[in-house]
Amino acid sequence: MKIAVLIKRVPDTELRFSIGGDGKSLDQAGLKYDMSDFDGYAAEVALRLKEAAGAGEVVVIGLGPDGVPEILRKALSMGADRAVHLTAAEVPVDGMSVATALAADLVGQGYDLILFGRQATDTGHGTVGAMTAARLGLPCVTAISQLNISGGTGTARRELEGATETVSFPLPAVLTIDEGIARARIPSLKGIMAAKKKPIETRPAQLGPVRLTVKSLELPPERSGGRIVGEGPDAVPELVRLLREEAKAL
Amino acid sequence: MATMFAFAESRNGALRKGALEAVTAARQAADATGGGEVHALVAGAPGIETVAETLGRHGADLVLVVAHEGFGRYNPEAVAATVAARISAGGYRAAFFAASAEGRDLAPRVAGALGVAMAADLTGFEIGADTVTVRHPVYTGKVVATLELTGTPAVLSLRPGAVPAAETPRTLKVEAMAPVGDPTASRVVTTDLSPRGAAKLDLGEARIIVAGGRGLKAAEHFSLVEDLAGAFGQAAVGATRAVTDDGWRDPADQIGQTGRIVSPDLYVAVGISGAIQHLAGMRTSRVIVAINRDKDAPIFKIADYGIVGDLFEVVPRLTEAVRQAQGQ
Numbered sequence: 001m002k003i004a005v006l007i008k009r010v011p012d013t014e015l016r017f018s019i020g021g022d023g024k025s026l027d028q029a030g031l032k033y034d035m036s037d038f039d040g041y042a043a044e045v046a047l048r049l050k051e052a053a054g055a056g057e058v059v060v061i062g063l064g065p066d067g068v069p070e071i072l073r074k075a076l077s078m079g080a081d082r083a084v085h086l087t088a089a090e091v092p093v094d095g096m097s098v099a100t101a102l103a104a105d106l107v108g109q110g111y112d113l114i115l116f117g118r119q120a121t122d123t124g125h126g127t128v129g130a131m132t133a134a135r136l137g138l139p140c141v142t143a144i145s146q147l148n149i150s151g152g153t154g155t156a157r158r159e160l161e162g163a164t165e166t167v168s169f170p171l172p173a174v175l176t177i178d179e180g181i182a183r184a185r186i187p188s189l190k191g192i193m194a195a196k197k198k199p200i201e202t203r204p205a206q207l208g209p210v211r212l213t214v215k216s217l218e219l220p221p222e223r224s225g226g227r228i229v230g231e232g233p234d235a236v237p238e239l240v241r242l243l244r245e246e247a248k249a250l
Numbered sequence: 251m252a253t254m255f256a257f258a259e260s261r262n263g264a265l266r267k268g269a270l271e272a273v274t275a276a277r278q279a280a281d282a283t284g285g286g287e288v289h290a291l292v293a294g295a296p297g298i299e300t301v302a303e304t305l306g307r308h309g310a311d312l313v314l315v316v317a318h319e320g321f322g323r324y325n326p327e328a329v330a331a332t333v334a335a336r337i338s339a340g341g342y343r344a345a346f347f348a349a350s351a352e353g354r355d356l357a358p359r360v361a362g363a364l365g366v367a368m369a370a371d372l373t374g375f376e377i378g379a380d381t382v383t384v385r386h387p388v389y390t391g392k393v394v395a396t397l398e399l400t401g402t403p404a405v406l407s408l409r410p411g412a413v414p415a416a417e418t419p420r421t422l423k424v425e426a427m428a429p430v431g432d433p434t435a436s437r438v439v440t441t442d443l444s445p446r447g448a449a450k451l452d453l454g455e456a457r458i459i460v461a462g463g464r465g466l467k468a469a470e471h472f473s474l475v476e477d478l479a480g481a482f483g484q485a486a487v488g489a490t491r492a493v494t495d496d497g498w499r500d501p502a503d504q505i506g507q508t509g510r511i512v513s514p515d516l517y518v519a520v521g522i523s524g525a526i527q528h529l530a531g532m533r534t535s536r537v538i539v540a541i542n543r544d545k546d547a548p549i550f551k552i553a554d555y556g557i558v559g560d561l562f563e564v565v566p567r568l569t570e571a572v573r574q575a576q577g578q
Contacts, residue, residue, distance in 0.1 A: 017392050
């Protein structure tokens with residue numbers, strides 16, 4: 001089984017953000033970058049499928065600037081076989097532009113599965129997977145929380161509001177991976193050493209036209225918060241009074 | 251004057267809340283351009299046409315009903331093909347979807363089929379002459395982006411609750427529309443749809459959410475959270491990732507960066523310290539209450555009201571007080 005995993009390099013969201021001087025990008029000072037959470041789950045799913053099959057190839061692909069190979073290297077140290085860096089000065093916020101580039105690189109490569117995270121933890125649109133599938137004309141199932149592959153078909157579970165869907169699909173297919181399916185493994189020392197020798201191919205990303213752009217970024221207004229009503233159960237009557245009379249939430 | 255499209259999501263023959271929100275948003279968008287028409291499309295098994303009147307009440311001028319046995323469960327490929335064909339024939343300025351689980355699946359398929367850009371999970375929008383300006387929380391809600399979309403149609407999905415459903419009745423026309431392609435020939439097939447936890451209120455639809463964290467110390471203590479939710483009435487129970495990871499609660503109950511993003515009227519955090527990932531999932535709630543033993547817990551920084559104390563003492567007392575306040 002040949003599996004592609006698309007990986008996005010994103011700022012670590014644990015950190016405090018400030019807006020850069022141009023008003024439409026993050027201030028880069030002090031930012032750390034990592035693999036988007038859901039993409040880590042996708043990499044884990046790919047590795048487990050390969051391990052279960054006892055054979056196959058996992059190719060990790062990242063699009064973006066110079067920092068991308070470092071993130072791809074992390075996926076290689078988890079156990080992926082090789083990596084592709086599609087170079088671009090920046091990752092457009094327009095998912096269709098990105099999907100155009102990814103589809104151009106994925107087409108005709110013989111992948112049985114093409115895996116994405118459900119959405120990136122930075123821009124959070126969650127559109128690139130389904131758009132790439134549309135461009136490739138492949139079946140697509142999004143936000144899956146469980147997966148079984150048997151022969152040429154797959155079965156996946158999707159969590160909806162208040163319900164669960166079971167979906168079947170033929171391979172090859174594009175899947176986007178939700179939480180709950182697998183946690184990304186921590187690379188072992190052996191894996192980290194092996195990754196240093198694994199190849200990362202580099203070629204320019206053939207991005208599509210960009211029709212969605214960032215006009216400005218703002219920090220949301222701080223919640224005033226921080227009001228301690230009291231300590232222990234004796235504070236309960238006052239809390240209920242405030243909820244009823246001041247917040248009008250009861 | 252511009253015509254707008256809205257996709258009306260349904261499940262088991264009934265409209266979802268997001269359908270009414272999408273139609274309401276399309277109505278607002280049409281009115282903002284001087285009062286164009288709103289065309290809503292609903293797909294379902296035969297019988298689905300009965301929902302048309304409700305869509306008309308929320309601002310649709312025309313409801314396109316695509317009734318087919320193959321649409322009894324969500325049929326992403328056939329619905330996307332049908333919606334894309336209608337949008338490309340209809341000359342719409344913008345197409346509105348709910349950013350629900352189904353809408354977030356469908357909208358990018360449609361945009362991909364049409365080859366146009368889209369913006370997802372929006373909290374606001376403004377239709378200009380050549381551009382559509384939208385607002386979208388990014389970096390797990392720590393930053394708000396204002397984005398500009400060029401090209402027509404603009405495909406947009408709206409965060410649940412961002413545009414509350416409102417009634418603006420129109421003179422309604424209803425048209426039957428044939429599906430594009432054969433819905434029974436889709437490659438991707440939904441073979442089962444099961445409700446989770448029978449009568450449980452969904453986190454996205456609850457007015458009040460009571461959520462529990464590690465401070466509860468054990469799975470069985472979640473009964474305290476459930477009792478409090480029960481006292482409030484129309485309340486759902488949520489959890490932190492730490493708790494769902496430990497198997498105390500179903501992963502579907504997880505609120506946070508990688509789980510559900512909720513924005514209820516009242517959010518009560520019980521034994522939750524307030525990790526940034528959790529805050530990303532609930533910080534836009536209207537009123538936040540926190541109960542925690544540690545007065546320095548970050549949750550208190552965003553809570554409107556906090557009680558510092560042992561939740562095992564505070565929560566039962568609160569449950570009792572809420573019951574009394576609700577006249578139970």
